[in-house]
Amino acid sequence: MSQFLNYEQDEHIVTLTMNEPERRNPLTGNTAVQEFITAIARIEADRSVRAVILTGAGTAFSSGGNIRDMERHASGGVPGMEIRQDYRRGIQQLPLALFNLEVPVIAAVNGAAIGAGLDLACMCDIRIASELAKFAESFVKLGIIPGDGGAWLLPRIIGLSRAAELTFTGQMIDAQQALEWNLVSRVVPHDTLLATAQGIARAIAANPPHAVRLAKRLLREGMHCRLDTLLEMSAAYQALSHQTADHREAVSAFIEKRPPSFNG
Numbered sequence: 001m002s003q004f005l006n007y008e009q010d011e012h013i014v015t016l017t018m019n020e021p022e023r024r025n026p027l028t029g030n031t032a033v034q035e036f037i038t039a040i041a042r043i044e045a046d047r048s049v050r051a052v053i054l055t056g057a058g059t060a061f062s063s064g065g066n067i068r069d070m071e072r073h074a075s076g077g078v079p080g081m082e083i084r085q086d087y088r089r090g091i092q093q094l095p096l097a098l099f100n101l102e103v104p105v106i107a108a109v110n111g112a113a114i115g116a117g118l119d120l121a122c123m124c125d126i127r128i129a130s131e132l133a134k135f136a137e138s139f140v141k142l143g144i145i146p147g148d149g150g151a152w153l154l155p156r157i158i159g160l161s162r163a164a165e166l167t168f169t170g171q172m173i174d175a176q177q178a179l180e181w182n183l184v185s186r187v188v189p190h191d192t193l194l195a196t197a198q199g200i201a202r203a204i205a206a207n208p209p210h211a212v213r214l215a216k217r218l219l220r221e222g223m224h225c226r227l228d229t230l231l232e233m234s235a236a237y238q239a240l241s242h243q244t245a246d247h248r249e250a251v252s253a254f255i256e257k258r259p260p261s262f263n264g
Contacts, residue, residue: 005035006057007042012050012205013198014043014103021058027116029066033094040097047264050209051201052101054124055108055194061133064115065091067142087147091116095149098123099220102213104204108197109133109184114172119150122157125216127183128197129175130190135183136172137163156223158183208246209264
């Protein structure tokens with residue numbers, strides 16, 4: 001078992017649980033980033049995995065950066081170039097790895113998602129929230145900026161004006177406001193959060209895995225490329241998809257009016 005991240009697999013679904021509840025699941029000052037990188041590599045290598053759920057143990061999803069760990073940088077004794085490398089070799093590995101993971105990731109936000117914790121949720125494909133969840137892009141309250149990609153992720157999810165409001169004020173919003181702002185796709189009673197996430201994961205896992213992976217890649221690329229570029233990618237991905245056994249099975253099952261069986 002990992003020190004920070006619990007990895008559990010049930011058939012085609014992996015659940016990753018941040019498990020440092022006494023410190024509200026911080027992402028720095030511990031082994032969190034490296035454990036995430038290791039788990040993501042494991043998922044990428046396991047073709048049986050079709051969906052991932054990410055959640056936190058205890059009352060918080062993630063409190064983001066460990067403030068006590070920031071004392072080293074705030075002391076003035078660490079050169080700026082060394083701090084820069086700390087970010088590049090540390091927390092900044094996480095958005096690149098998680099954002100580009102081919103398997104869809106559902107963030108089941110069980111409590112507070114603060115600073116880098118909010119940005120972590122934004123790295124996922126789908127976000128659902130417990131009614132107890134709260135969100136804050138709170139870096140400014142500590143006199144710093146989003147150093148983990150939040151300034152790129154958040155405006156693409158909720159729009160520039162709302163992202164600016166959260167970033168410049170550092171204020172916290174509740175689950176209902178997060179729903180109204182499209183930060184999450186649904187809010188559910190706290191005791192049904194994981195069951196809801198598992199239901200979504202099963203619905204994803206029931207589909208041909210190659211089609212889900214390629215569709216995710218198109219959605220990701222569509223966030224920053226031109227339409228003609230995306231159409232070229234779509235044509236190539238579609239050519240690959242038409243030649244798969246799962247596509248043939250889907251067409252046959254539809255014509256024969258029976259449930260399909262996808263083997264990936």
